[in-house]
Every structure is written in C-alpha cells, then in structure tokens.
Amino acid sequence: MTDEREITLTVNGTEHTIEVEPRRLLVHAIREDLDMTGTHIGCDTGNCGACTVLKDGEPIKSCLMFAAQADGAEILTVEGMEDLPEADDIHPLQEGFREEHGLQCGYCTPGMLMAGKALLDEHPDPDEETIRDAISGNLCRCTGYQNIVRSIEYAADELENRAAADGGAVATDGTADAEPAASPEGGHATPEFGGDADTFCGREDCCGGPDGADPFDRDALLDDAGDGDGTGDADGRDDADAGADATDRGDTK
Ligand code: FES
Numbered sequence: 482m483t484d485e486r487e488i489t490l491t492v493n494g495t496e497h498t499i500e501v502e503p504r505r506l507l508v509h510a511i512r513e514d515l516d517m518t519g520t521h522i523g524c525d526t527g528n529c530g531a532c533t534v535l536k537d538g539e540p541i542k543s544c545l546m547f548a549a550q551a552d553g554a555e556i557l558t559v560e561g562m563e564d565l566p567e568a569d570d571i572h573p574l575q576e577g578f579r580e581e582h583g584l585q586c587g588y589c590t591p592g593m594l595m596a597g598k599a600l601l602d603e604h605p606d607p608d609e610e611t612i613r614d615a616i617s618g619n620l621c622r623c624t625g626y627q628n629i630v631r632s633i634e635y636a637a638d639e640l641e642n643r644a645a646a647d648g649g650a651v652a653t654d655g656t657a658d659a660e661p662a663a664s665p666e667g668g669h670a671t672p673e674f675g676g677d678a679d680t681f682c683g684r685e686d687c688c689g690g691p692d693g694a695d696p697f698d699r700d701a702l703l704d705d706a707g708d709g710d711g712t713g714d715a716d717g718r719d720d721a722d723a724g725a726d727a728t729d730r731g732d733t734k
C-alpha cells in the first residue's frame with residue numbers, strides 16, 4: 482500500500498502539486514517528479530553540496546530534506562537563475578563563472594551558484610573569507626576553488642555596477658528596495674517570477690517583459706536531462722553538462 486501525500490512546491494515561480502511518499506527526498510522530487518535535473522546529486526548524504534537549492538531564500542541541501550517537509554515552500558533551482566530580477570541575459574553569478582572559469586566539469590556548479598546567490602543576497606560585497614565560508618559546504622573536485630571565489634567576486638562587482646548604473650541598488654526580490662524581503666523563517670523570500678516589467682525589474686527582456694517575451698529557454702537548459710534514476714548518469718557527464726549549460730548561456734549576448 483502506498484502512503485502518498487499531496488504536496489505543493491513553488492519552484493522557480495511555478496506552482497507544482499505532486500504526490501510523494503513520505504520518504505521521498507526533495508532532491509528526487511525536483512529531479513524526477515519535476516524533471517529539473519540541473520540540481521545534482523553527488524553524495525546523497527549531505528556532504529558535497531551538489532544538491533543545494535534555496536528554500537524560502539535559504540540554502541539547503543535537498544538530499545537532506547524530505548519533499549513533504551518542503552510542502553508550501555518556494556524553491557529556487559539553477560534553472561530559475563536567469564529569470565531573477567537581477568539577471569540580464571544570464572545571472573551575474575553565471576556570468577562570473579563563465580568569465581572567471583569557475584567551473585571545469587560543472588558538476589558542483591549548480592550548488593555553487595545557489596550558495597553564491599544566498600551569500601550575495603545577504604552580503605552584497607563579501608570579502609574572500611566570507612565567500613570561502615559561504616561555499617564551505619560545497620565540494621569541488623576540479624577547480625581548487627580559487628576561480629570559484631573570483632567568480633562570486635565578479636558577480637558582486639557586476640551587481641554593484643548595475644546598481645550604480647541604475648542609480649540605486651538592484652533589488653533581488655523584485656522590488657525597488659535594496660533590502661531583500663524577509664521570509665517567514667527569517668531568511669530571504671524567494672523572488673517572484675513571471676511578472677510584468679512594471680512590477681519587477683523594468684527590463685523589457687526580463688520577467689516576460691511587456692511584450693510577454695520569455696527569455697527563460699528551459700528546453701535548452703534541459704536538453705541534456707538525466708536518466709531520471711536520481712543518481713546522475715554513470716559517467717556524470719550528462720548532468721555535468723547540464724551544470725555547464727546553466728552557466729554558459731551567453732551565446733545570445
Ligand atoms: S547530494 Fe546532497 S550534499 Fe551531496
């Protein structure tokens with residue numbers, strides 16, 4: 482007898498209602514039930530950080546939480562980054578990882594981006610020690626971390642430059658206020674998605690824009706979707722490519 486329960490997750494601004502067993506992990510619900518394989522699984526034991534997502538604005542390891550525990554939550558995954566108010570064509574963090582060579586195989590990258598996003602929401606101008614501390618729960622087997630630190634510094638500078646150019650801070654919650662909105666749990670609320678330009682960032686090519694343009698090309702992002710077994714592909718390459726794709730979307734710039 483199955484003992485499934487209905488839960489609702491708002492992932493990257495879209496509400497999903499799914500049936501899950503009580504033991505279903507959030508990472509498996511995201512990857513398999515919602516088919517968003519940008520969130521990776523490296524260890525399944527809370528050690529590597531590849532599965533990091535933002536839950537109500539706070540970074541969590543989605544392999545350590547049951548999907549049922551996230552019922553009603555707002556989740557941000559790597560697929561939603563370029564649709565955030567502070568993103569232009571791609572998110573400044575994704576741009577930073579591209580420009581500063583912050584990835585090699587890309588397997589850790591979605592988790593690193595989420596950790597970086599949480600950090601910059603909290604500390605827009607972090608020093609190196611703060612960055613290293615923020616990503617200390619995310620392991621990278623390739624880069625030696627230095628370029629990841631530079632990538633996050635790049636994003637912080639880019640966000641600051643955009644704020645200066647806009648004559649004020651670029652809010653990450655879709656408001657004109659530089660201070661991120663508080664979530665009920667004391668963290669930062671996940672920004673809203675899919676609104677019109679008047680109520681969000683005002684860029685015509687963002688958030689759907691006044692013409693309803695959709696810059697969020699999810700199909701391209703997921704063209705390398707995993708095999709759905711929740712463990713990644715045998716050689717890790719498909720999922721690694723998905724991570725690389727998530728950061729290397731500058732081809733339209
Ligand atoms: S897969 Fe969750 S921490 Fe490694």
Ligand code: FES
Pocket residue numbers: 583584585586587588589590620621622623624
């Ligand atoms: S694990 Fe970080 S780039 Fe390969």
